Amino acid sequence: MELTAGFPARTRGWLALWPVLTLGLLALAIPTLISVATQSWTREEGVHGPLVLATAGWLIWRRWGEIVANARPGHLGLAGGVVVLAAAVYAFGRAFGFLLLEAGGLYIAGVAIAYALIGWRMLRRLWFPILYLGFAVPLPGWLLDSLTLPLKYVVSDVVTAIMSRLGYPIVQVGVTLYIAQYQLLVEDACAGLNSIISLTAMSLFYIYLMHNASWRYALILVTLVLPIAILANVVRVIILVLVTYYLGDEMAQGYLHDGAGLVTFVSALLLIFAIDWLLTPLRRLLTRGADAKPA
Numbered sequence: 001m002e003l004t005a006g007f008p009a010r011t012r013g014w015l016a017l018w019p020v021l022t023l024g025l026l027a028l029a030i031p032t033l034i035s036v037a038t039q040s041w042t043r044e045e046g047v048h049g050p051l052v053l054a055t056a057g058w059l060i061w062r063r064w065g066e067i068v069a070n071a072r073p074g075h076l077g078l079a080g081g082v083v084v085l086a087a088a089v090y091a092f093g094r095a096f097g098f099l100l101l102e103a104g105g106l107y108i109a110g111v112a113i114a115y116a117l118i119g120w121r122m123l124r125r126l127w128f129p130i131l132y133l134g135f136a137v138p139l140p141g142w143l144l145d146s147l148t149l150p151l152k153y154v155v156s157d158v159v160t161a162i163m164s165r166l167g168y169p170i171v172q173v174g175v176t177l178y179i180a181q182y183q184l185l186v187e188d189a190c191a192g193l194n195s196i197i198s199l200t201a202m203s204l205f206y207i208y209l210m211h212n213a214s215w216r217y218a219l220i221l222v223t224l225v226l227p228i229a230i231l232a233n234v235v236r237v238i239i240l241v242l243v244t245y246y247l248g249d250e251m252a253q254g255y256l257h258d259g260a261g262l263v264t265f266v267s268a269l270l271l272i273f274a275i276d277w278l279l280t281p282l283r284r285l286l287t288r289g290a291d292a293k294p295a
Contacts, residue, residue, distance in 0.1 A: 025110070028090065032106050039099055040138035047265075048198035052136040055205055059129040067126070072119035079116035083109050103137045128208050135201040148196065149175075151230060156186045158230075159237045168245065177237075182244045186237060196229045199265060203272050210276070217283045224275060232268035 040046035060067070086109035093101025111130060115123050123130070152175050160172040163179070171178045175186040203225050207218045276283075 025113075028106055028109075031094070032090075032102055035099055036103055036136075036138055043141075044265075045141075045144055045197055046138050048201045049136050049138070052132065052201055052205075056129050056133040056136070059132070059208075060126065063126070067118055067122055070122045070125070071117065072121060073117060074115040074119045074123075076116055079112045082112035082115075086112060098140075099138055100140055107134060107137050128204075128212075132201065132204060132208070135197065135204075139197065144197070151233075152186050154230060155233050155237055158234050159186070159241065162234075162238065163241060168241075170241070177241060179241055179245050182249050184237075184241060184244055196226070199229055199268050200225050202269060206272070206276075211283065214283060214287050217279075217286045220279070220282075221272065221276060224272065228268050228271050228275075232264045232271065235267070236264040 036046075036049060041049045086105045088105075089101050090105030090109065093099065093103075093105055111123075114126075114130075156172055156175050156177065160170055160177065163170040169180055177184045177186060200222075204222065207221050211218045211221070
Protein backbone atom coordinates (compact mmCIF):
# COMPACT_ATOMS: atom_id res chain seq x y z
CA MET A 1 0.00 0.00 0.00
CA GLU A 2 1.28 3.49 -0.89
CA LEU A 3 1.45 5.29 2.43
CA THR A 4 1.40 8.75 0.86
CA ALA A 5 -1.67 8.09 -1.29
CA GLY A 6 -4.66 10.22 -0.30
CA PHE A 7 -2.67 12.91 1.51
CA PRO A 8 -3.00 16.55 0.37
CA ALA A 9 -0.48 17.66 -2.25
CA ARG A 10 1.53 19.74 0.21
CA THR A 11 1.77 16.87 2.67
CA ARG A 12 2.76 14.48 -0.13
CA GLY A 13 5.49 16.91 -1.07
CA TRP A 14 7.01 16.60 2.37
CA LEU A 15 6.40 12.88 2.55
CA ALA A 16 8.26 12.50 -0.74
CA LEU A 17 11.34 13.32 1.31
CA TRP A 18 10.53 10.54 3.79
CA PRO A 19 13.74 8.54 3.15
CA VAL A 20 15.82 11.56 4.17
CA LEU A 21 13.55 12.39 7.11
CA THR A 22 13.46 8.77 8.21
CA LEU A 23 17.24 8.39 8.10
CA GLY A 24 17.64 11.61 10.05
CA LEU A 25 15.16 10.55 12.72
CA LEU A 26 16.68 7.08 12.96
CA ALA A 27 20.13 8.58 13.42
CA LEU A 28 18.78 10.38 16.49
CA ALA A 29 16.28 7.79 17.69
CA ILE A 30 18.38 4.61 17.61
CA PRO A 31 21.08 5.79 20.09
CA THR A 32 18.33 7.14 22.34
CA LEU A 33 16.35 3.89 22.19
CA ILE A 34 19.49 1.95 23.08
CA SER A 35 20.10 4.24 26.07
CA VAL A 36 16.48 4.00 27.21
CA ALA A 37 16.46 0.20 26.78
CA THR A 38 19.62 -0.29 28.85
CA GLN A 39 18.98 2.36 31.50
CA SER A 40 15.20 2.36 31.93
CA TRP A 41 13.51 -0.70 30.44
CA THR A 42 15.60 -3.03 32.61
CA ARG A 43 14.21 -1.45 35.80
CA GLU A 44 10.83 -2.02 37.40
CA GLU A 45 9.64 1.51 36.74
CA GLY A 46 10.45 1.31 33.04
CA VAL A 47 9.22 -2.11 31.97
CA HIS A 48 6.23 -0.54 30.22
CA GLY A 49 8.43 1.26 27.68
CA PRO A 50 8.45 -1.38 24.89
CA LEU A 51 4.72 -2.03 25.39
CA VAL A 52 3.92 1.67 25.15
CA LEU A 53 5.90 2.06 21.91
CA ALA A 54 4.28 -1.00 20.33
CA THR A 55 0.70 -0.25 21.40
CA ALA A 56 0.95 3.48 20.58
CA GLY A 57 2.16 2.55 17.09
CA TRP A 58 -0.80 0.18 16.75
CA LEU A 59 -3.26 2.87 17.88
CA ILE A 60 -1.97 5.21 15.18
CA TRP A 61 -1.87 2.51 12.50
CA ARG A 62 -5.48 1.47 13.10
CA ARG A 63 -6.56 5.07 12.34
CA TRP A 64 -4.32 5.50 9.30
CA GLY A 65 -7.26 5.85 6.93
CA GLU A 66 -8.72 8.63 9.08
CA ILE A 67 -5.32 10.35 9.22
CA VAL A 68 -4.96 10.28 5.44
CA ALA A 69 -8.51 11.54 4.87
CA ASN A 70 -8.25 14.44 7.32
CA ALA A 71 -4.60 15.48 7.05
CA ARG A 72 -4.14 19.24 6.61
CA PRO A 73 -0.49 20.37 6.81
CA GLY A 74 0.36 22.62 9.73
CA HIS A 75 2.35 25.85 9.77
CA LEU A 76 5.87 24.96 8.66
CA GLY A 77 7.51 27.88 10.47
CA LEU A 78 5.92 26.96 13.79
CA ALA A 79 6.82 23.28 13.37
CA GLY A 80 10.38 24.15 12.37
CA GLY A 81 10.87 26.41 15.38
CA VAL A 82 9.68 23.68 17.76
CA VAL A 83 11.96 21.14 16.07
CA VAL A 84 14.97 23.44 16.49
CA LEU A 85 14.22 23.92 20.21
CA ALA A 86 13.61 20.18 20.65
CA ALA A 87 16.90 19.42 18.88
CA ALA A 88 18.73 21.73 21.30
CA VAL A 89 17.15 19.95 24.27
CA TYR A 90 18.02 16.59 22.72
CA ALA A 91 21.65 17.60 22.09
CA PHE A 92 22.05 18.90 25.65
CA GLY A 93 20.56 15.76 27.14
CA ARG A 94 22.65 13.51 24.91
CA ALA A 95 25.88 15.37 25.64
CA PHE A 96 25.47 15.49 29.41
CA GLY A 97 23.70 12.19 29.99
CA PHE A 98 20.24 13.50 30.91
CA LEU A 99 18.06 10.73 29.53
CA LEU A 100 14.83 12.59 30.31
CA LEU A 101 15.92 15.59 28.19
CA GLU A 102 17.30 13.39 25.44
CA ALA A 103 14.17 11.27 25.07
CA GLY A 104 11.89 14.23 25.74
CA GLY A 105 13.53 16.31 23.02
CA LEU A 106 13.11 13.46 20.55
CA TYR A 107 9.45 13.07 21.54
CA ILE A 108 8.69 16.79 21.10
CA ALA A 109 10.45 16.86 17.73
CA GLY A 110 8.37 13.89 16.58
CA VAL A 111 5.12 15.60 17.60
CA ALA A 112 6.19 18.80 15.80
CA ILE A 113 6.96 16.90 12.59
CA ALA A 114 3.59 15.14 12.83
CA TYR A 115 1.94 18.55 13.18
CA ALA A 116 3.72 19.78 10.05
CA LEU A 117 2.46 16.77 8.08
CA ILE A 118 -1.13 16.34 9.29
CA GLY A 119 -2.04 19.60 11.01
CA TRP A 120 -3.49 20.60 14.38
CA ARG A 121 -7.01 19.28 13.84
CA MET A 122 -5.87 15.72 13.13
CA LEU A 123 -3.22 15.93 15.82
CA ARG A 124 -5.95 16.83 18.30
CA ARG A 125 -7.96 13.78 17.25
CA LEU A 126 -4.89 11.67 18.01
CA TRP A 127 -4.54 13.20 21.47
CA PHE A 128 -4.57 9.88 23.30
CA PRO A 129 -1.90 8.03 21.27
CA ILE A 130 0.33 11.12 21.51
CA LEU A 131 -0.22 11.54 25.25
CA TYR A 132 0.15 7.81 25.79
CA LEU A 133 3.42 7.75 23.85
CA GLY A 134 4.79 10.26 26.34
CA PHE A 135 4.87 7.49 28.95
CA ALA A 136 7.80 6.02 27.00
CA VAL A 137 9.91 9.02 28.06
CA PRO A 138 11.71 7.77 31.21
CA LEU A 139 11.59 9.79 34.41
CA PRO A 140 14.80 10.00 36.47
CA GLY A 141 14.99 7.79 39.53
CA TRP A 142 15.40 10.70 41.96
CA LEU A 143 12.17 12.25 40.73
CA LEU A 144 10.24 8.99 41.08
CA ASP A 145 11.65 8.50 44.58
CA SER A 146 10.59 12.02 45.57
CA LEU A 147 7.09 11.52 44.20
CA THR A 148 6.55 8.11 45.79
CA LEU A 149 8.20 8.73 49.19
CA PRO A 150 4.97 10.00 50.83
CA LEU A 151 3.18 6.91 49.50
CA LYS A 152 5.85 4.68 51.02
CA TYR A 153 5.18 6.27 54.41
CA VAL A 154 1.49 5.47 53.93
CA VAL A 155 2.33 1.85 53.05
CA SER A 156 4.65 1.59 56.08
CA ASP A 157 1.94 2.89 58.42
CA VAL A 158 -0.70 0.52 57.05
CA VAL A 159 1.58 -2.54 57.11
CA THR A 160 2.69 -1.79 60.68
CA ALA A 161 -0.90 -1.38 61.86
CA ILE A 162 -2.02 -4.64 60.22
CA MET A 163 0.93 -6.72 61.42
CA SER A 164 0.67 -5.31 64.95
CA ARG A 165 -3.00 -6.25 65.15
CA LEU A 166 -2.08 -9.75 64.02
CA GLY A 167 0.34 -10.00 66.95
CA TYR A 168 3.68 -9.76 65.13
CA PRO A 169 6.58 -7.99 66.91
CA ILE A 170 6.93 -5.13 64.42
CA VAL A 171 8.19 -1.59 64.96
CA GLN A 172 8.26 1.24 62.43
CA VAL A 173 10.88 3.99 62.19
CA GLY A 174 10.15 6.17 59.18
CA VAL A 175 10.10 3.84 56.19
CA THR A 176 12.08 1.15 58.01
CA LEU A 177 10.32 -1.81 59.60
CA TYR A 178 11.86 -3.90 62.36
CA ILE A 179 10.43 -7.36 62.93
CA ALA A 180 12.14 -9.71 65.39
CA GLN A 181 15.87 -9.41 64.63
CA TYR A 182 15.34 -8.31 61.05
CA GLN A 183 15.25 -4.88 59.42
CA LEU A 184 13.24 -4.20 56.28
CA LEU A 185 13.60 -0.94 54.36
CA VAL A 186 10.21 -0.20 52.86
CA GLU A 187 11.81 2.23 50.41
CA ASP A 188 13.35 -0.84 48.74
CA ALA A 189 10.64 -3.40 49.51
CA CYS A 190 8.04 -0.97 48.23
CA ALA A 191 9.93 -0.17 45.05
CA GLY A 192 6.86 -1.43 43.27
CA LEU A 193 5.35 2.01 43.79
CA ASN A 194 7.83 3.19 41.17
CA SER A 195 5.92 0.98 38.75
CA ILE A 196 2.91 3.24 39.22
CA ILE A 197 3.91 4.91 35.93
CA SER A 198 3.73 1.52 34.21
CA LEU A 199 0.42 0.73 35.89
CA THR A 200 -1.02 4.11 34.89
CA ALA A 201 0.09 3.69 31.27
CA MET A 202 -1.36 0.21 30.90
CA SER A 203 -4.56 1.23 32.70
CA LEU A 204 -5.05 4.23 30.43
CA PHE A 205 -4.55 2.02 27.38
CA TYR A 206 -7.18 -0.43 28.65
CA ILE A 207 -9.62 2.34 29.57
CA TYR A 208 -9.19 4.08 26.20
CA LEU A 209 -9.87 0.89 24.25
CA MET A 210 -12.80 -0.24 26.36
CA HIS A 211 -14.48 2.98 27.46
CA ASN A 212 -13.34 5.80 25.20
CA ALA A 213 -16.97 6.80 24.59
CA SER A 214 -17.68 7.37 28.30
CA TRP A 215 -15.16 9.91 29.59
CA ARG A 216 -16.92 10.25 32.97
CA TYR A 217 -16.61 6.56 33.68
CA ALA A 218 -13.04 6.52 32.34
CA LEU A 219 -12.19 9.31 34.79
CA ILE A 220 -13.56 7.22 37.67
CA LEU A 221 -11.30 4.30 36.72
CA VAL A 222 -8.26 6.56 36.37
CA THR A 223 -8.77 7.94 39.90
CA LEU A 224 -8.70 4.37 41.22
CA VAL A 225 -5.20 3.65 39.86
CA LEU A 226 -3.35 5.26 42.79
CA PRO A 227 -5.39 3.57 45.59
CA ILE A 228 -5.00 0.23 43.80
CA ALA A 229 -1.24 0.74 43.54
CA ILE A 230 -1.03 1.49 47.27
CA LEU A 231 -3.16 -1.54 48.14
CA ALA A 232 -1.08 -3.84 45.94
CA ASN A 233 2.13 -2.61 47.53
CA VAL A 234 0.73 -3.07 51.04
CA VAL A 235 0.14 -6.72 50.14
CA ARG A 236 3.66 -6.93 48.66
CA VAL A 237 5.34 -5.56 51.78
CA ILE A 238 3.28 -7.81 54.06
CA ILE A 239 4.40 -10.83 52.03
CA LEU A 240 8.05 -9.75 52.25
CA VAL A 241 7.73 -9.10 56.00
CA LEU A 242 6.27 -12.58 56.54
CA VAL A 243 8.96 -14.20 54.38
CA THR A 244 11.65 -12.30 56.30
CA TYR A 245 10.15 -13.27 59.65
CA TYR A 246 9.74 -16.98 58.90
CA LEU A 247 12.43 -17.73 56.31
CA GLY A 248 15.10 -15.11 56.90
CA ASP A 249 16.39 -11.96 55.25
CA GLU A 250 18.34 -13.71 52.49
CA MET A 251 15.22 -15.46 51.21
CA ALA A 252 13.20 -12.23 51.20
CA GLN A 253 15.88 -10.24 49.38
CA GLY A 254 16.51 -12.91 46.76
CA TYR A 255 14.37 -13.94 43.86
CA LEU A 256 11.22 -13.61 45.96
CA HIS A 257 11.80 -9.84 46.10
CA ASP A 258 11.86 -9.54 42.32
CA GLY A 259 9.04 -12.03 41.91
CA ALA A 260 6.91 -10.06 44.35
CA GLY A 261 7.33 -6.99 42.15
CA LEU A 262 5.96 -8.78 39.10
CA VAL A 263 3.10 -10.27 41.11
CA THR A 264 2.28 -6.81 42.50
CA PHE A 265 2.07 -5.24 39.05
CA VAL A 266 -0.01 -8.04 37.53
CA SER A 267 -2.30 -8.16 40.57
CA ALA A 268 -2.92 -4.41 40.44
CA LEU A 269 -3.74 -4.60 36.73
CA LEU A 270 -6.11 -7.53 37.28
CA LEU A 271 -7.73 -5.63 40.13
CA ILE A 272 -8.50 -2.75 37.78
CA PHE A 273 -10.10 -5.21 35.35
CA ALA A 274 -12.15 -6.71 38.20
CA ILE A 275 -13.32 -3.31 39.45
CA ASP A 276 -14.28 -2.38 35.89
CA TRP A 277 -16.42 -5.52 35.73
CA LEU A 278 -18.02 -4.81 39.11
CA LEU A 279 -18.82 -1.23 38.07
CA THR A 280 -20.62 -2.33 34.92
CA PRO A 281 -24.04 -1.10 36.23
CA LEU A 282 -22.53 2.33 36.95
CA ARG A 283 -20.99 2.47 33.46
CA ARG A 284 -24.32 1.64 31.85
CA LEU A 285 -26.05 4.29 33.97
CA LEU A 286 -23.52 6.97 32.99
CA THR A 287 -23.71 5.94 29.34
CA ARG A 288 -27.50 6.11 29.32
CA GLY A 289 -27.36 9.50 31.06
CA ALA A 290 -25.02 10.86 28.40
CA ASP A 291 -27.18 9.46 25.57
CA ALA A 292 -30.32 10.94 27.09
CA LYS A 293 -28.98 14.51 26.95
CA PRO A 294 -30.35 16.57 24.06
CA ALA A 295 -27.90 17.26 21.24
